[in-house]
Amino acid sequence: MIGVVFSAEFLRRVTSRTYIIGTVIGALGIVALALLPRLFAGFGGGSDTIVLVGDPALTTPARTLLGSDYRVVATLPRLDATPNAAFLDAHRRAQAVVVLGRGTGGLRASVYARDPSLFRTAFRRDLAPLQLSLATGLSVAQVRQRTAVPVDVHDVGGRFASASSAEAAKGVGYLLSFLLYLAILLNAQSILASVAEEKTSRIAELLVATIAPVQLLTAKILAAAATGLIQLAIWLVAGIVANSAGGGIFSDAAAQASNVPALDALALPQGEVIAFIAFFAAGLVQYGVLFAAAGSLINRTEDIGSVQGPLVLPIVLGFFFAQMGLQYPNATNTVVASQIPLLGPFVMFTRIAVSSVPAWQIVLSLAINVGAAVLLAFLAGKVYRVGLLLYGRPPSLRQVVATLRA
C-alpha cells in the first residue's frame, strides 16, 4: 500500500509545476553562482583595458606583470600630447593610459584614466617587481623568484594534501550546503502542500479509510526524499558542468593554478557522499514530519503561510550556522550547532566538507539527528493522525499539546 501511495506521490511531485520550476530555478541559480565571477570578470576585463606608454625596456616587463589584472590593448614608445577621452576612444576604447618612466625614486607611473579607482592596490602590487628590478639591477624574473616564499601548509587531520585542495573543498562545501538547504526546504514545503491539499479537499478521510496515517506519512516522506535526491543530482550535475565550463567559485583559483582539474575538485570522497545522503535524509525526515503535522492542522490553503513560518526559522538558522561553519568549522558555536537536531544536518555536513571532523562527532551528530527524526516522526505522526480528521476551528496550542500527551 505504501508503494501505491509512494508512486502516486512521486509522480504527482515530479510533474508538478512547483517542482519543475524549483528544480530549474535551482539549477540556473547554481550555474549563475558558478559563472557570475567569470561574467563579472568579463565585464571587468572590458573596463581594465590600458594603453602602455614608455621605453620598451620598461613596458615589455610591465606588460607581463600587469597582465593578470589588466588587458594591454596597445604599447606606444611616447605620447605627443596629454591623453584625453578621444585618445582613449581611438585606442580600442581603452580605460586608461599608463605612462612609465624613470624618476629619482626609480620607476614612475602616470595614469590617465576614465575611472581612477581602478588603479590602486593591484596596480602598485603588480609593478613592484619592476621597481625592485630597477633598484637592484636584478632581472624581473630573478626578483620574482627571490620574493616568492615557498609555503607548505599541512592539514593536521591528514585530509587535505595542500592549502589549495582545502580551499577547493571549501568551494565544494559551499555548493553542497547550499544544495542541502534548498533540497530540504523545497521538499519539506512540498510535503506540507500535499498534506494541506488532501486535508482541505477532504481526500484525507478517504485515504485513512484505506491506509494507516503512519503509512501515508511514510510514503509521502519517501516520495519527497526520492524527488529531493533527483533534484540534488540535477543541481550537482549543473554545478559540475557550470564549474568546469566557467572556472567559477566552486573550485579555487589556487587549485586550478596547481593543475587540479575542476572536475577533480568536485569529485567527492565516497564518505562525503554517504554523509551528504545521510544528513539529507535525517534533515528531510525531521522537517518533513513537522511540515506534514502543520499541514494537517489547517483547514484552508490560505493558512499554509502562517503555519510554515515558524518551521522555516530553524532551516534558516541551520543555513546561517552552516555558512559560519565554512569559515570556522571548528569554532565552539559551530561544533555545538552541528550536534543540535534540525540544525545538525546543515552544519555538520558543511564541517565535514571543509575540515577534518573527528569521527565521534559525526557519529554523535548523526545519532542525535536520526534519534530526533524518529522522535519527531512519532510526535508529529500523532498530530498528523488527529489533525487529518479535525475540521472547523484550528486547534489551540493546548489541544495540540494534549494530542501529543495522549
Next chain:
Amino acid sequence: MGTLVLSHVARSFGDVVAVRDISFTVPPGTTFGLLGPNGAGKTTTMRMILGILVPDHGSVTWDGAPVDGRVRARFGYLPEERGLYGKLKVRDQIAYFGRLHGVRAPLDARRADAWIERLGLEAYANRPCAELSKGNQQKVQIACAALHEPALLILDEPFSGLDPANAEVLLDALRALQAAGTTLILSSHQMWQIEDLCESFCVIAGGAVRAAGTLAELRAAWPTRVIEVEPADDALRAVLDATPGATRVVSTNGRELAYEVPAELDPAALLRRLVDAGAPSRFTRVEPSLHDIYLRVTGSAA
C-alpha cells in the same frame, strides 16, 4: 460476503459524546439505511466501521472478526464531504483509488473505464477533476469508492447535490451493486430514496439507537395509524370522535376527515360503524411512512 455487527460502540471527543451506545447488525448482501438528524453520530459511526476512528467502547466485527486492515481493504467509502485531487484526470483518479484498495494494473484501468461508461463520464475521462461540475465530481467519487468491488460500501449522503437525472444514474448504479451482492450502508436525508433502496433501517439520535429494523417491523412497532374518511360530514365525524383513543389530525387535502387511532384498533369494526352512521365514499388506513417514523423517533420537524 460477511455480516457486519456493531456491538455497544461508543466514542467521545474530549467532553463531547458523539456516539453513546450503538448496536446493529447488517446481514450480508443487504442494504441498510442509517438515519438521524445532523449531529446524531452517523458519520462517527461510519468512521468507526471503517477503522478511521477507534471506538472507546464496544466492538465492530465483520464475519465475527475485528475489522483490520485486510478486511478494511474490502470496504468502500463515500464520505459526506467529497474529496478528489483537482489536478488528477478522472480516469487516473478512479484507477488510483482502485489501486489503493488492492486492484492491480491493468485491471484498475479497465474497471475505471467501465465505471466511466456506466456513469456517463466518457467526455470527461481525460479531464482534470477540478474542471467537472459538482454532480459529475460526485459520480467520479462513487466510482472511486466502488472500483474494487467492495464487500461493504458505505455511502454518506450520496444524493446530496445531485440533480434528479444524476440521482437516477446513481440509483441505477446502486441497484447494480445490490444485484451483485454488495452490502450497502446508506445515510441520507432523502427519505423516499432510502425507503425505496433499503431493506432495513437504524434511526439514531443523540448518539444512540432510537429505532431499528425493516420498514414492516418499524411500522409494526408504531403505536398509531391514521384513518382517512370522506366525505367530511357531521355523522361520520361523530363516529370518529366517539372512537376510543382517536385524535383528529390535520387532513392532507382538506376534503377528508383524518384521525390518528391506536394501531390495534380493528379497522373493519370502525368501518362498519361508519357505514351504519352515514355514507362514507372513501375509507383508508394509512401506514406510517419512513419519514413519519423518522420524525416521531428523532422528535424533530422536517
